[in-house]
Amino acid sequence: MTRPSAPPHRRGPARPARVARLVGLLAAAAVSLTACGIGAPTTSGGTAFAPELAPDQKVDITFESYNLSQAGNWTDTFTELLGEFSREHPNITVKAQKPQGTSPNGVTNAVPSVQAQLATGNPPDVAQLTFGDLDFAAKALGAKPYDDLVGKPAVDAQFGGEHPYAPTAAALGNLDGKTYGMPFVFSTPVLYYNASLFTAAGLDPNRPPQTWAELKSDAQAIKARTGRDGSYVDCLTQVAGDWCYQALVRSNGGAMLSADRTKLAFADPGAVGAVAMAQDLVNSGASPKLSQAQAYPQFARGDMGMLLETSALQGTFQKGAAGKWDLRAAPMPSFDGRPTVPTNSGAALFVLSNDPAKQRAAWELVQFLTSDRAYTAISSKIGYLPLRTGLVDDPRYLQTWARNNPLLAPNLAQLARLEPAQALPGNDYSRIQDEMMGAVETVVYQGADPRTTMSAAQTNAQALMPTQR
Amino acid sequence: MTDRMRAVRGHVVLVLVGLACVFPIYWMYATSLRRPNDVFETSLLPWPLSLASYGEAARELDVLGLLANTTLVAVAVAVGQLLVALLAAYAFAAYRFRGEKLLYLAMIGTWLVPFQVTMLPNYVLLYQLGLLNTLSGVVLPQLLSGVGVLLLRSHMRSIPAELLEAARMDGRGSWGTLWTVVVPVLRPALAALAILLFVTAWNEYFWPAMVLQRSGAVIQLGIRGFLGTEGVRWGPLMAASGLACLPVFALYLVLQRQVVSAFVRSGLR
Numbered sequence A: 001m002t003r004p005s006a007p008p009h010r011r012g013p014a015r016p017a018r019v020a021r022l023v024g025l026l027a028a029a030a031v032s033l034t035a036c037g038i039g040a041p042t043t044s045g046g047t048a049f050a051p052e053l054a055p056d057q058k059v060d061i062t063f064e065s066y067n068l069s070q071a072g073n074w075t076d077t078f079t080e081l082l083g084e085f086s087r088e089h090p091n092i093t094v095k096a097q098k099p100q101g102t103s104p105n106g107v108t109n110a111v112p113s114v115q116a117q118l119a120t121g122n123p124p125d126v127a128q129l130t131f132g133d134l135d136f137a138a139k140a141l142g143a144k145p146y147d148d149l150v151g152k153p154a155v156d157a158q159f160g161g162e163h164p165y166a167p168t169a170a171a172l173g174n175l176d177g178k179t180y181g182m183p184f185v186f187s188t189p190v191l192y193y194n195a196s197l198f199t200a201a202g203l204d205p206n207r208p209p210q211t212w213a214e215l216k217s218d219a220q221a222i223k224a225r226t227g228r229d230g231s232y233v234d235c236l237t238q239v240a241g242d243w244c245y246q247a248l249v250r251s252n253g254g255a256m257l258s259a260d261r262t263k264l265a266f267a268d269p270g271a272v273g274a275v276a277m278a279q280d281l282v283n284s285g286a287s288p289k290l291s292q293a294q295a296y297p298q299f300a301r302g303d304m305g306m307l308l309e310t311s312a313l314q315g316t317f318q319k320g321a322a323g324k325w326d327l328r329a330a331p332m333p334s335f336d337g338r339p340t341v342p343t344n345s346g347a348a349l350f351v352l353s354n355d356p357a358k359q360r361a362a363w364e365l366v367q368f369l370t371s372d373r374a375y376t377a378i379s380s381k382i383g384y385l386p387l388r389t390g391l392v393d394d395p396r397y398l399q400t401w402a403r404n405n406p407l408l409a410p411n412l413a414q415l416a417r418l419e420p421a422q423a424l425p426g427n428d429y430s431r432i433q434d435e436m437m438g439a440v441e442t443v444v445y446q447g448a449d450p451r452t453t454m455s456a457a458q459t460n461a462q463a464l465m466p467t468q469r
Numbered sequence B: 001m002t003d004r005m006r007a008v009r010g011h012v013v014l015v016l017v018g019l020a021c022v023f024p025i026y027w028m029y030a031t032s033l034r035r036p037n038d039v040f041e042t043s044l045l046p047w048p049l050s051l052a053s054y055g056e057a058a059r060e061l062d063v064l065g066l067l068a069n070t071t072l073v074a075v076a077v078a079v080g081q082l083l084v085a086l087l088a089a090y091a092f093a094a095y096r097f098r099g100e101k102l103l104y105l106a107m108i109g110t111w112l113v114p115f116q117v118t119m120l121p122n123y124v125l126l127y128q129l130g131l132l133n134t135l136s137g138v139v140l141p142q143l144l145s146g147v148g149v150l151l152l153r154s155h156m157r158s159i160p161a162e163l164l165e166a167a168r169m170d171g172r173g174s175w176g177t178l179w180t181v182v183v184p185v186l187r188p189a190l191a192a193l194a195i196l197l198f199v200t201a202w203n204e205y206f207w208p209a210m211v212l213q214r215s216g217a218v219i220q221l222g223i224r225g226f227l228g229t230e231g232v233r234w235g236p237l238m239a240a241s242g243l244a245c246l247p248v249f250a251l252y253l254v255l256q257r258q259v260v261s262a263f264v265r266s267g268l269r
Helices: A014-033 A073-088 A106-119 A131-139 A146-150 A152-159 A195-200 A212-226 A243-251 A269-283 A292-301 A311-321 A356-369 A372-382 A389-393 A399-403 A408-417 A429-446 A450-462 B002-032 B052-060 B063-094 B100-112 B115-129 B135-142 B146-157 B161-169 B174-185 B187-203 B206-211 B219-224 B234-254 B256-266
Strands: A059-064 A092-097 A126-130 A181-185 A190-194 A229-233 A304-309 A327-331 A347-351
Touching: A059 A106, A059 A356, A073 A092, A073 A356, A073 A372, A092 A356, A106 A126, A106 A131, A106 B115, A126 A131, A126 A356, A131 A181, A131 A347, A131 A429, A146 A152, A146 A356, A152 A356, A190 A195, A190 A311, A190 A408, A195 A212, A195 A304, A212 A229, A212 A269, A212 A304, A229 A269, A229 A292, A243 A269, A243 A429, A269 A429, A269 A450, A292 A304, A292 A311, A311 A327, A327 A408, A347 A356, A356 A372, A372 A389, A389 A399, A389 A408, A429 A450, B002 B052, B002 B234, B052 B234, B063 B100, B063 B135, B063 B146, B063 B174, B063 B187, B063 B219, B063 B234, B100 B146, B115 B135, B115 B206, B135 B206, B146 B187, B161 B174, B174 B187, B187 B234, B187 B256, B206 B219, B219 B234, B234 B256
Parallel strands: A059 A092, A059 A126, A229 A304
Antiparallel strands: A126 A347, A181 A347, A190 A304, A190 A327
C-alpha cells in the first residue's frame, strides 16, 4: 500500500491491551526482582561516549520494531532498508524482530515485550517505542540518552543535514534536556472528510469546518439531509489513547501536567471545556455513540461525514473511497478561532544496550534509519510523514510523491504548530492515562458531568504519580 | 398438536442458534471473496466475487509454510500431550505408591493455574535453554495436559480389574499390558482426546505470540500481520483466516463419522 499515511499511536482492542499490560507488569516484577543481577539497566551518568567501531570489528545487534509486526509494505520496506544498511556496514549484523506479545496491535506489545526481554537480561539493543512511553523508557527500561552515547554535537548534526528535521519534530524525544528517543515516525490529528456527503448535504466541499462550532453545524446538516452520521472524534476513548485528546485540551488552553511534571491538570478549565465540547457533539446528534473499531470502517465505507484521526489510517480510507466517494483532508478544527495546538502520535528509536560497541552500532543504525534515503523509502512505500520535511520539495526525493498525495498537506502544515504530546510520568503512566481517558469516555458517551468526573479522575490518578522526582 | 408445536419451536430455536454459529464463518469467507474496494460493504452476498484478497494474502505470507509449521507444532503438542497423559494416567490408575494423591493433584492442579501465572518463568527458562524464537520452544512447555491425565485416568479406572489381572496372569508386563490391553480398550477415548488436543493446539495463539518473534512462524501469528496500527486489512485477513480454518474443516469432514462416534463412545460430549 503506497499511500500517504502516517504513523502509529496506541490503537487496538482493549482486552489484548490489558493482557499485554499484564505481561508487562509480570515482566516488571521480574525485572525488579533481578534488579541487582542480569538485565538491570545501568545508569548513563558518567559513561564515556560509545567508541567508534574499528573497520573489522564485528558487532551483532537486535532491532525491535512494531512495524515488523505488519505484513506487506511495512515489513518489506524495513527488510529492504536493513539490507542496505548491512551492505553499507558489513561489520554490523542487525537481527530485526517484531515485539512479542498477544495484542493484534504491535504498538501495544512494544513495551511489555522489552520488559519481558529485560527479565532475561537480554533486551533488544534498539527498540521502536511510542512517544507516550518516553518517560518510562528513560527511567525504567534503561534507554540511553544519545547525548551521552555520542555527544550532543553528533545528535544535533543528525537532526540537521541537507534536509533537517522539522524544528518541532526534533524535540519530540527529549526528556530533562536530553534526547532519549530519536523521533522516527508520527502523525498529527487530521480532519478527514467525505466531500461527496458534503455536496449531498448542500455544504461546500471546498470549505471544511475551521472550528468545532462549524463542525457541529456541518455534522448536523449531514445527518439531517443524508441520514448518515455527521462526525466522529477518535480522541475520546481509552482505546484511542491520549495523544489526540491532548491536542484538544491544549488547543483549548489546557494541559496534562503542571510545568514541573508533578501535578496532573486534566481537570483544569481548558480540559473540562474540551470534554464538554465533545459531549455536546454527541448530545446534539452531531456525533454518534460508536467505538473506534466501529467508527473508522463506517467512515471508510462512506457512511460518515467527518473523522478526526491519525493519518496512519489514511491508506485504509483511500482504499474504501477509491471510485466511490471523494476523500479529502483538512487541519483539525479550532476552539472559536484560537490557533490549534496539534500534538503527535508516533514513535522514536531508543538505544537500550549497555555494551559500548553495540551502542555505537545502534547509533549507526539509528542514523541510517533517520536519513534522507530512509525517510524517502519509508514515506513513499509505507506512507509515513517525513520528519525531514524538506524532502517533499526536493525532486531527488519526495517531491513527486508529495504532489501526488494532496492529503499530506494538512498534516505537514500542522507540523509548524506542533507541540509534543506529554509522556505521563512514573511506572503507572498507563494507568494514569486509562484513568483520564476512562473519565473522558464516561463524560462524552455516557453523559456524566464533565467537571466532577474529570476532577474525581484527577484525584484518583494523582495518587498514581511518582511521589518524588 | 402441542407436541408437534413444541418440536417445531425447538427446531426453530436450533436453526436460529445454528445460523448464529455459522454466520461469523460465512461472513469471514464472504468478506474474503469481496473485491478489495468492497471489503467495507455490508451486503449479505459478496458480488462480484474476487480472489484478490487471497492473492494478496498469498503474496505477503508464506501460507503453505506457515500451515506446515502450524501442523508440525499442533501434531507435536497433541501427540506429546497424549503420550504423557497416557503414561501418567496409567501410573495413577494401575499403581498405588506413596505420594500418589499429592502427585496426581499437583498434575491436575496445573490445569487450574492460569497460563498468565506461569508464562514468565517459562519464558525465562526457554531463554536459558536457548529455545526462544523456535518451534521447540512453543511445544516444550505444553507437553503436559492436566485435563488429559484427568480424563484418561477416569477411563482407565473403569477398566475391569479382572482384565488387567488376566493380562498379568498371561505373563504380560506393565508395558505390554498398557499397549496390548489398555490402549485398545481406550481407543475411542484416545481418539476423542487426540482430536480435542490437536484442535486446541492448532488454535493456540497466546504462547506462540510470546515465544516467536519472527515472521515465518505459525499461521495464527501470520494472520496477525494484517492487523495493525495502520488499520485492519480485512480482505487478506479474512482470506488468510479462511485458509487457516481449512485443515481443521478438512479433518472434520474426512473423519466426521469417526469424530462423532469417538466423542459419543468416550462420553466427551
